[in-house]
Amino acid sequence: MSVTEQHATELYAELYEPLRRYLARFTGDADLAADIAQEAFVRLLERPPESAARPWLFRVATNLARDDRRARTRHRLLGFRGRAQLAHADPPPSPEQAVDRTTARQLVNRALEALSPKERMALLMREEGFAHREIAEAVGTTTGSVGTLLARAIAKAASRLQQPQED
Amino acid sequence: MTTRISSAHLELDELQRILDNECDISEHTYAVTHLRTCSQCAAELRTLEQQAALVRGWLQQAAFEDGVADEVASPALLRDAERGRIVPMASRRKPALLDQSWLRVAAVLVLLATPVAASSDVRGWIAQRLGLAPVEPVNEVIADPDPASARAGGVIRFVPAAGSFELFIASRQQAGTLEIVAGEQSDAVLQIDGAVGAGPIVSEHELRIHNESTSTASYRLRVPANVTRVVVRIAGEKAQQVEGVELREGVRLLLGN
Numbered sequence: 473m474s475v476t477e478q479h480a481t482e483l484y485a486e487l488y489e490p491l492r493r494y495l496a497r498f499t500g501d502a503d504l505a506a507d508i509a510q511e512a513f514v515r516l517l518e519r520p521p522e523s524a525a526r527p528w529l530f531r532v533a534t535n536l537a538r539d540d541r542r543a544r545t546r547h548r549l550l551g552f553r554g555r556a557q558l559a560h561a562d563p564p565p566s567p568e569q570a571v572d573r574t575t576a577r578q579l580v581n582r583a584l585e586a587l588s589p590k591e592r593m594a595l596l597m598r599e600e601g602f603a604h605r606e607i608a609e610a611v612g613t614t615t616g617s618v619g620t621l622l623a624r625a626i627a628k629a630a631s632r633l634q635q636p637q638e639d
Numbered sequence: 640m641t642t643r644i645s646s647a648h649l650e651l652d653e654l655q656r657i658l659d660n661e662c663d664i665s666e667h668t669y670a671v672t673h674l675r676t677c678s679q680c681a682a683e684l685r686t687l688e689q690q691a692a693l694v695r696g697w698l699q700q701a702a703f704e705d706g707v708a709d710e711v712a713s714p715a716l717l718r719d720a721e722r723g724r725i726v727p728m729a730s731r732r733k734p735a736l737l738d739q740s741w742l743r744v745a746a747v748l749v750l751l752a753t754p755v756a757a758s759s760d761v762r763g764w765i766a767q768r769l770g771l772a773p774v775e776p777v778n779e780v781i782a783d784p785d786p787a788s789a790r791a792g793g794v795i796r797f798v799p800a801a802g803s804f805e806l807f808i809a810s811r812q813q814a815g816t817l818e819i820v821a822g823e824q825s826d827a828v829l830q831i832d833g834a835v836g837a838g839p840i841v842s843e844h845e846l847r848i849h850n851e852s853t854s855t856a857s858y859r860l861r862v863p864a865n866v867t868r869v870v871v872r873i874a875g876e877k878a879q880q881v882e883g884v885e886l887r888e889g890v891r892l893l894l895g896n
Contacts, residue, residue: 485867486803496703505704576701583697599698601805603872604661619652619661623687626655630690633697 480517483525488513490600491533497596499537500581508536526602527610534593534610583632591625598622649673649680654687660809660847660872667810668852799827799846803868806860807847811873812894814855819869819881820889822861830859855895862886 488509495505512533521528584592590611597607604618613621649657649670656662657670674681804827808817829846850856862869868882871892881890 482868489802493704497698497701500703502704572700573702576697577703580697580701580703583694595694598659599695601807603878604656604659616652619655619659620650622659623651623655626687626690626694629694633693 479525480513483516483529484513487526487529491529494530494596494600495533495537497580497584497599498534498592499540500577504537504540508533508540511536524606524609527606530593530597530602531610531612538589579633583629586628586632587625591621591628594618594621595625595629646677647673648677649683651683654680654684657684658687658691660807662810664811671852796826796828798825799862799866802866803870804862804866805846805870805872808871808873808894809848809850810852811876812850812852812854812856814895815857817857817871817892817894818859818889819871819886819892820859820861821864821866821886823864824861825863827863827866828859828861832857832859850894857894 491512492502492505492509495508496502499505499508512529515532516525516529584595587595590613593611594607597610602610604622605615607622608615608618611618611621653662653666653670656666662670674684806817806819827846846860848858860869867886868880869886871879871881873879873894879892
Protein backbone atom coordinates (compact mmCIF):
# COMPACT_ATOMS: atom_id res chain seq x y z
CA MET A 473 0.00 0.00 0.00
CA SER A 474 1.52 3.31 -0.96
CA VAL A 475 1.46 6.17 1.50
CA THR A 476 0.01 9.30 -0.03
CA GLU A 477 0.65 12.71 1.49
CA GLN A 478 -2.93 12.79 2.73
CA HIS A 479 -2.52 9.38 4.30
CA ALA A 480 0.78 10.44 5.84
CA THR A 481 -0.89 13.51 7.31
CA GLU A 482 -3.59 11.33 8.82
CA LEU A 483 -1.02 8.91 10.12
CA TYR A 484 0.88 11.78 11.62
CA ALA A 485 -2.21 13.07 13.40
CA GLU A 486 -2.95 9.60 14.68
CA LEU A 487 0.48 8.31 15.52
CA TYR A 488 2.92 11.09 16.26
CA GLU A 489 2.10 11.36 19.94
CA PRO A 490 1.90 7.60 20.58
CA LEU A 491 5.18 7.13 18.69
CA ARG A 492 6.91 9.93 20.58
CA ARG A 493 5.72 8.55 23.92
CA TYR A 494 6.76 5.01 22.94
CA LEU A 495 10.22 6.27 21.96
CA ALA A 496 10.56 8.36 25.10
CA ARG A 497 9.91 5.25 27.14
CA PHE A 498 12.18 3.17 24.95
CA THR A 499 15.11 5.58 25.03
CA GLY A 500 14.52 7.46 28.28
CA ASP A 501 15.06 10.75 26.40
CA ALA A 502 12.10 12.90 25.34
CA ASP A 503 14.06 15.16 23.01
CA LEU A 504 15.69 12.28 21.21
CA ALA A 505 12.27 10.63 20.99
CA ALA A 506 10.84 13.69 19.21
CA ASP A 507 13.73 13.73 16.73
CA ILE A 508 13.44 10.05 15.97
CA ALA A 509 9.67 10.23 15.60
CA GLN A 510 10.11 12.97 13.00
CA GLU A 511 12.79 11.01 11.22
CA ALA A 512 10.53 7.96 11.07
CA PHE A 513 7.77 10.02 9.45
CA VAL A 514 10.25 11.44 6.95
CA ARG A 515 11.24 7.90 6.01
CA LEU A 516 7.58 6.95 5.71
CA LEU A 517 7.17 9.59 3.02
CA GLU A 518 10.51 8.97 1.33
CA ARG A 519 10.25 5.22 1.24
CA PRO A 520 6.62 4.19 1.70
CA PRO A 521 6.35 0.66 3.07
CA GLU A 522 4.72 -2.18 1.23
CA SER A 523 3.27 -3.47 4.48
CA ALA A 524 0.91 -1.80 6.95
CA ALA A 525 2.21 1.62 7.91
CA ARG A 526 1.46 1.59 11.66
CA PRO A 527 3.69 -1.34 12.68
CA TRP A 528 6.25 -0.35 10.03
CA LEU A 529 6.59 3.08 11.58
CA PHE A 530 7.23 1.68 15.06
CA ARG A 531 9.70 -0.87 13.77
CA VAL A 532 11.68 1.74 11.85
CA ALA A 533 11.63 4.13 14.80
CA THR A 534 12.87 1.39 17.14
CA ASN A 535 15.76 0.63 14.80
CA LEU A 536 16.61 4.33 14.57
CA ALA A 537 16.60 4.56 18.37
CA ARG A 538 19.00 1.65 18.65
CA ASP A 539 21.32 3.02 15.97
CA ASP A 540 21.32 6.47 17.50
CA ARG A 541 21.99 5.17 20.99
CA ARG A 542 24.94 3.19 19.69
CA ALA A 543 26.40 6.31 18.10
CA ARG A 544 25.80 8.40 21.20
CA THR A 545 27.47 5.82 23.41
CA ARG A 546 30.56 5.95 21.23
CA HIS A 547 30.64 9.72 21.65
CA ARG A 548 30.68 9.33 25.39
CA LEU A 549 33.51 6.84 25.16
CA LEU A 550 35.44 9.34 23.05
CA GLY A 551 35.01 12.07 25.61
CA PHE A 552 32.13 14.02 24.13
CA ARG A 553 29.37 15.07 26.44
CA GLY A 554 26.80 14.12 23.87
CA ARG A 555 23.81 16.23 23.05
CA ALA A 556 23.35 19.27 25.26
CA GLN A 557 20.19 19.34 27.29
CA LEU A 558 17.65 21.41 25.45
CA ALA A 559 15.62 24.05 27.18
CA HIS A 560 12.13 22.78 27.81
CA ALA A 561 9.02 24.87 27.42
CA ASP A 562 7.16 23.26 30.31
CA PRO A 563 7.58 24.61 33.82
CA PRO A 564 10.07 22.57 35.81
CA PRO A 565 8.63 20.04 38.26
CA SER A 566 8.81 20.74 41.98
CA PRO A 567 11.73 19.08 43.82
CA GLU A 568 9.40 16.43 45.25
CA GLN A 569 7.94 15.69 41.82
CA ALA A 570 11.42 15.58 40.31
CA VAL A 571 12.57 13.06 42.91
CA ASP A 572 9.47 10.90 42.38
CA ARG A 573 9.86 11.07 38.63
CA THR A 574 13.58 10.35 38.71
CA THR A 575 13.00 7.36 40.99
CA ALA A 576 10.21 6.12 38.75
CA ARG A 577 12.39 6.48 35.67
CA GLN A 578 15.24 4.59 37.24
CA LEU A 579 12.90 1.81 38.33
CA VAL A 580 11.21 1.60 34.95
CA ASN A 581 14.54 1.58 33.14
CA ARG A 582 15.72 -1.31 35.28
CA ALA A 583 12.49 -3.16 34.60
CA LEU A 584 12.77 -2.61 30.85
CA GLU A 585 16.40 -3.65 30.95
CA ALA A 586 15.31 -7.05 32.20
CA LEU A 587 13.37 -7.61 28.99
CA SER A 588 14.65 -8.81 25.65
CA PRO A 589 14.44 -6.23 22.82
CA LYS A 590 11.37 -8.00 21.43
CA GLU A 591 9.66 -8.12 24.80
CA ARG A 592 10.39 -4.45 25.42
CA MET A 593 9.05 -3.43 22.03
CA ALA A 594 5.92 -5.57 22.40
CA LEU A 595 5.18 -4.30 25.89
CA LEU A 596 5.56 -0.65 24.94
CA MET A 597 3.52 -1.06 21.76
CA ARG A 598 0.76 -2.69 23.77
CA GLU A 599 0.75 0.40 25.96
CA GLU A 600 -0.01 2.40 22.83
CA GLY A 601 -3.03 0.22 22.07
CA PHE A 602 -1.63 -1.83 19.23
CA ALA A 603 -3.36 -5.07 18.31
CA HIS A 604 -1.43 -8.33 18.62
CA ARG A 605 -1.37 -8.62 14.82
CA GLU A 606 0.37 -5.27 14.51
CA ILE A 607 2.81 -6.03 17.32
CA ALA A 608 3.66 -9.29 15.58
CA GLU A 609 4.38 -7.46 12.35
CA ALA A 610 6.59 -4.87 14.03
CA VAL A 611 8.48 -7.36 16.18
CA GLY A 612 8.82 -9.94 13.44
CA THR A 613 6.94 -12.86 14.90
CA THR A 614 3.59 -14.60 14.54
CA THR A 615 0.36 -13.17 15.91
CA GLY A 616 -0.18 -16.36 17.87
CA SER A 617 3.03 -15.94 19.81
CA VAL A 618 2.42 -12.33 20.84
CA GLY A 619 0.18 -13.29 23.78
CA THR A 620 2.93 -15.33 25.40
CA LEU A 621 5.56 -12.71 24.56
CA LEU A 622 3.47 -10.01 26.21
CA ALA A 623 2.50 -12.07 29.24
CA ARG A 624 6.13 -12.90 29.96
CA ALA A 625 7.26 -9.33 29.36
CA ILE A 626 4.62 -7.96 31.71
CA ALA A 627 5.42 -10.54 34.40
CA LYS A 628 9.16 -9.84 34.17
CA ALA A 629 8.72 -6.09 34.26
CA ALA A 630 6.24 -6.26 37.13
CA SER A 631 8.59 -8.51 39.07
CA ARG A 632 11.45 -6.02 38.67
CA LEU A 633 9.23 -3.13 39.63
CA GLN A 634 8.24 -4.87 42.83
CA GLN A 635 11.79 -5.62 43.86
CA PRO A 636 13.46 -3.25 46.31
CA GLN A 637 15.85 -0.79 44.69
CA GLU A 638 19.48 -1.79 44.48
CA ASP A 639 22.24 0.77 44.14
CA MET B 640 -14.05 -26.58 14.24
CA THR B 641 -12.78 -28.42 17.30
CA THR B 642 -14.61 -28.47 20.60
CA ARG B 643 -12.61 -27.98 23.74
CA ILE B 644 -13.26 -29.78 26.95
CA SER B 645 -14.47 -27.16 29.41
CA SER B 646 -12.09 -28.34 32.11
CA ALA B 647 -8.98 -27.61 30.02
CA HIS B 648 -7.11 -24.75 31.65
CA LEU B 649 -6.44 -21.56 29.75
CA GLU B 650 -2.91 -21.15 28.45
CA LEU B 651 -0.82 -18.08 29.19
CA ASP B 652 -1.28 -16.68 25.68
CA GLU B 653 -5.04 -17.17 25.93
CA LEU B 654 -5.16 -15.29 29.22
CA GLN B 655 -3.23 -12.44 27.63
CA ARG B 656 -5.60 -12.39 24.66
CA ILE B 657 -8.57 -12.21 27.05
CA LEU B 658 -6.92 -9.30 28.85
CA ASP B 659 -6.29 -7.51 25.55
CA ASN B 660 -9.70 -8.25 24.01
CA GLU B 661 -8.01 -10.24 21.28
CA CYS B 662 -10.11 -13.41 21.49
CA ASP B 663 -12.27 -14.54 18.65
CA ILE B 664 -15.87 -15.41 19.45
CA SER B 665 -15.37 -19.13 20.06
CA GLU B 666 -12.31 -18.54 22.21
CA HIS B 667 -14.12 -15.85 24.16
CA THR B 668 -17.16 -18.07 24.72
CA TYR B 669 -14.98 -20.89 25.97
CA ALA B 670 -12.99 -18.57 28.24
CA VAL B 671 -16.07 -17.03 29.83
CA THR B 672 -17.53 -20.46 30.53
CA HIS B 673 -14.29 -21.82 31.89
CA LEU B 674 -13.50 -18.82 34.09
CA ARG B 675 -16.85 -19.14 35.83
CA THR B 676 -15.84 -22.47 37.28
CA CYS B 677 -12.03 -22.47 37.36
CA SER B 678 -10.67 -20.45 40.25
CA GLN B 679 -7.09 -21.23 39.19
CA CYS B 680 -7.41 -19.63 35.77
CA ALA B 681 -9.46 -16.77 37.20
CA ALA B 682 -6.67 -16.10 39.69
CA GLU B 683 -4.04 -16.23 36.95
CA LEU B 684 -6.04 -13.76 34.88
CA ARG B 685 -6.34 -11.43 37.88
CA THR B 686 -2.59 -11.65 38.49
CA LEU B 687 -1.87 -10.86 34.87
CA GLU B 688 -4.26 -7.94 34.98
CA GLN B 689 -2.69 -6.60 38.17
CA GLN B 690 0.81 -6.94 36.76
CA ALA B 691 -0.22 -5.09 33.60
CA ALA B 692 -1.80 -2.33 35.68
CA LEU B 693 1.33 -2.08 37.82
CA VAL B 694 3.58 -1.71 34.77
CA ARG B 695 1.25 0.83 33.19
CA GLY B 696 1.13 2.84 36.41
CA TRP B 697 4.92 3.02 36.66
CA LEU B 698 5.29 3.95 33.00
CA GLN B 699 2.83 6.78 33.47
CA GLN B 700 4.53 7.96 36.65
CA ALA B 701 7.93 7.94 34.95
CA ALA B 702 6.45 10.27 32.28
CA PHE B 703 9.44 9.96 29.98
CA GLU B 704 7.49 11.79 27.30
CA ASP B 705 7.35 14.96 29.40
CA GLY B 706 11.03 15.70 28.90
CA VAL B 707 13.89 15.47 31.31
CA ALA B 708 15.77 17.73 33.62
CA ASP B 709 18.20 14.97 34.39
CA GLU B 710 19.22 12.48 31.77
CA VAL B 711 18.45 8.91 32.70
CA ALA B 712 20.23 6.70 30.25
CA SER B 713 18.46 3.50 29.43
CA PRO B 714 20.76 0.68 30.52
CA ALA B 715 19.08 -1.67 28.10
CA LEU B 716 19.95 0.55 25.20
CA LEU B 717 23.47 1.10 26.44
CA ARG B 718 23.83 -2.63 26.58
CA ASP B 719 22.50 -2.88 23.01
CA ALA B 720 24.98 -0.21 21.97
CA GLU B 721 27.91 -2.05 23.46
CA ARG B 722 27.00 -5.03 21.32
CA GLY B 723 26.72 -2.88 18.21
CA ARG B 724 29.04 -2.46 15.32
CA ILE B 725 31.85 0.13 15.22
CA VAL B 726 30.44 3.49 14.19
CA PRO B 727 32.23 5.28 11.31
CA MET B 728 34.23 8.39 12.16
CA ALA B 729 31.74 10.68 10.45
CA SER B 730 29.03 9.35 12.68
CA ARG B 731 31.21 9.71 15.75
CA ARG B 732 31.55 13.40 15.07
CA LYS B 733 27.82 13.76 15.24
CA PRO B 734 25.04 11.15 15.20
CA ALA B 735 24.06 10.57 11.60
CA LEU B 736 20.41 10.68 12.51
CA LEU B 737 20.64 14.29 13.61
CA ASP B 738 22.90 15.48 10.81
CA GLN B 739 20.42 15.73 7.95
CA SER B 740 17.15 15.43 9.73
CA TRP B 741 16.18 19.09 9.60
CA LEU B 742 16.89 19.46 5.90
CA ARG B 743 14.82 16.44 5.07
CA VAL B 744 12.04 17.37 7.44
CA ALA B 745 11.95 20.84 5.86
CA ALA B 746 11.66 19.32 2.40
CA VAL B 747 8.83 17.09 3.44
CA LEU B 748 7.10 19.94 5.23
CA VAL B 749 7.02 21.91 1.99
CA LEU B 750 4.99 19.06 0.59
CA LEU B 751 2.78 18.76 3.61
CA ALA B 752 2.22 22.49 3.98
CA THR B 753 0.07 22.71 0.85
CA PRO B 754 -3.50 23.79 1.62
CA VAL B 755 -4.89 20.42 0.56
CA ALA B 756 -2.57 18.22 2.56
CA ALA B 757 -1.71 20.18 5.65
CA SER B 758 -4.00 19.62 8.57
CA SER B 759 -3.97 21.85 11.61
CA ASP B 760 -2.15 19.04 13.43
CA VAL B 761 0.75 19.16 10.99
CA ARG B 762 0.85 22.95 11.10
CA GLY B 763 0.90 22.65 14.87
CA TRP B 764 3.76 20.24 14.60
CA ILE B 765 5.74 22.63 12.42
CA ALA B 766 5.03 25.56 14.74
CA GLN B 767 5.93 23.46 17.73
CA ARG B 768 9.23 22.36 16.24
CA LEU B 769 10.06 25.95 15.40
CA GLY B 770 9.35 26.97 18.97
CA LEU B 771 6.28 29.01 18.01
CA ALA B 772 3.67 27.09 19.91
CA PRO B 773 3.45 25.26 23.21
CA VAL B 774 3.56 21.50 23.34
CA GLU B 775 0.05 20.14 22.93
CA PRO B 776 -1.32 18.76 26.17
CA VAL B 777 -1.72 15.03 26.37
CA ASN B 778 -5.10 13.55 26.95
CA GLU B 779 -6.62 13.90 30.33
CA VAL B 780 -9.34 11.84 31.91
CA ILE B 781 -11.68 14.22 33.69
CA ALA B 782 -13.46 11.63 35.73
CA ASP B 783 -13.06 7.94 36.09
CA PRO B 784 -16.27 6.08 35.57
CA ASP B 785 -18.05 4.73 38.56
CA PRO B 786 -18.23 1.02 37.81
CA ALA B 787 -21.31 0.60 39.97
CA SER B 788 -23.32 3.31 38.23
CA ALA B 789 -21.99 2.36 34.83
CA ARG B 790 -23.22 -1.14 35.20
CA ALA B 791 -26.66 0.21 35.95
CA GLY B 792 -26.47 2.58 33.00
CA GLY B 793 -24.96 6.03 33.22
CA VAL B 794 -22.84 8.76 31.70
CA ILE B 795 -19.07 9.14 31.67
CA ARG B 796 -17.35 12.36 30.66
CA PHE B 797 -13.71 12.45 29.67
CA VAL B 798 -11.29 14.14 27.28
CA PRO B 799 -9.99 11.86 24.55
CA ALA B 800 -6.73 12.52 22.72
CA ALA B 801 -6.88 14.83 19.73
CA GLY B 802 -6.81 13.22 16.32
CA SER B 803 -7.68 9.60 16.65
CA PHE B 804 -9.45 7.84 19.46
CA GLU B 805 -9.82 4.12 20.02
CA LEU B 806 -12.80 2.32 21.38
CA PHE B 807 -12.44 -1.33 22.35
CA ILE B 808 -15.48 -3.54 22.84
CA ALA B 809 -14.78 -6.83 24.56
CA SER B 810 -17.14 -8.99 22.56
CA ARG B 811 -20.12 -9.21 20.26
CA GLN B 812 -23.15 -9.10 22.49
CA GLN B 813 -26.69 -10.37 22.33
CA ALA B 814 -28.21 -7.07 21.17
CA GLY B 815 -27.64 -3.36 21.36
CA THR B 816 -26.15 -0.59 19.28
CA LEU B 817 -23.25 1.81 19.39
CA GLU B 818 -23.84 5.35 18.13
CA ILE B 819 -20.85 7.61 17.53
CA VAL B 820 -21.04 11.27 16.65
CA ALA B 821 -18.71 14.27 16.83
CA GLY B 822 -19.99 17.48 18.35
CA GLU B 823 -18.81 20.90 19.40
CA GLN B 824 -18.31 20.02 23.06
CA SER B 825 -14.81 19.93 24.51
CA ASP B 826 -15.06 16.61 26.24
CA ALA B 827 -16.40 13.22 25.29
CA VAL B 828 -19.50 11.64 26.71
CA LEU B 829 -20.36 7.98 26.77
CA GLN B 830 -23.93 7.20 27.68
CA ILE B 831 -24.82 3.64 28.52
CA ASP B 832 -28.44 2.57 28.30
CA GLY B 833 -29.76 -0.51 29.95
CA ALA B 834 -26.33 -1.85 30.71
CA VAL B 835 -26.32 -5.25 32.24
CA GLY B 836 -23.09 -7.16 32.17
CA ALA B 837 -21.14 -4.24 30.76
CA GLY B 838 -18.78 -1.69 32.19
CA PRO B 839 -16.41 0.90 30.76
CA ILE B 840 -12.77 1.53 31.59
CA VAL B 841 -11.36 4.89 30.57
CA SER B 842 -7.64 5.14 30.10
CA GLU B 843 -5.47 7.86 28.66
CA HIS B 844 -6.04 7.31 24.96
CA GLU B 845 -8.74 4.77 24.72
CA LEU B 846 -12.05 3.65 26.04
CA ARG B 847 -12.73 0.02 26.75
CA ILE B 848 -16.16 -1.45 27.19
CA HIS B 849 -16.06 -4.76 28.94
CA ASN B 850 -19.34 -6.32 27.97
CA GLU B 851 -20.53 -9.86 28.26
CA SER B 852 -21.91 -11.74 25.30
CA THR B 853 -25.33 -11.74 26.98
CA SER B 854 -25.43 -7.96 27.32
CA THR B 855 -28.10 -5.99 25.48
CA ALA B 856 -26.75 -2.54 26.40
CA SER B 857 -26.67 0.30 23.92
CA TYR B 858 -24.00 2.98 23.93
CA ARG B 859 -23.92 6.54 22.68
CA LEU B 860 -20.50 8.11 22.32
CA ARG B 861 -20.16 11.82 21.55
CA VAL B 862 -16.62 12.99 20.85
CA PRO B 863 -15.32 16.55 20.54
CA ALA B 864 -14.67 18.17 17.15
CA ASN B 865 -10.90 17.80 17.56
CA VAL B 866 -11.31 14.04 17.25
CA THR B 867 -11.30 13.36 13.53
CA ARG B 868 -11.39 9.59 13.67
CA VAL B 869 -12.71 6.94 15.99
CA VAL B 870 -11.36 3.44 15.57
CA VAL B 871 -13.72 0.78 16.88
CA ARG B 872 -12.26 -2.59 17.72
CA ILE B 873 -14.66 -5.37 18.59
CA ALA B 874 -12.97 -8.51 19.82
CA GLY B 875 -12.34 -10.98 17.04
CA GLU B 876 -13.32 -8.59 14.28
CA LYS B 877 -11.52 -6.24 11.96
CA ALA B 878 -11.22 -2.69 13.26
CA GLN B 879 -13.72 -0.19 11.85
CA GLN B 880 -12.94 3.47 11.35
CA VAL B 881 -15.48 6.22 11.68
CA GLU B 882 -14.26 9.53 10.32
CA GLY B 883 -15.09 12.57 8.18
CA VAL B 884 -18.71 13.18 7.30
CA GLU B 885 -19.72 9.90 8.86
CA LEU B 886 -18.35 11.05 12.20
CA ARG B 887 -19.88 14.52 11.99
CA GLU B 888 -23.31 13.23 11.03
CA GLY B 889 -23.19 10.23 13.29
CA VAL B 890 -23.06 6.53 12.69
CA ARG B 891 -24.80 3.61 14.34
CA LEU B 892 -23.17 0.20 14.59
CA LEU B 893 -24.99 -2.96 15.54
CA LEU B 894 -23.43 -4.86 18.41
CA GLY B 895 -25.89 -7.74 18.38
CA ASN B 896 -25.33 -10.93 16.46
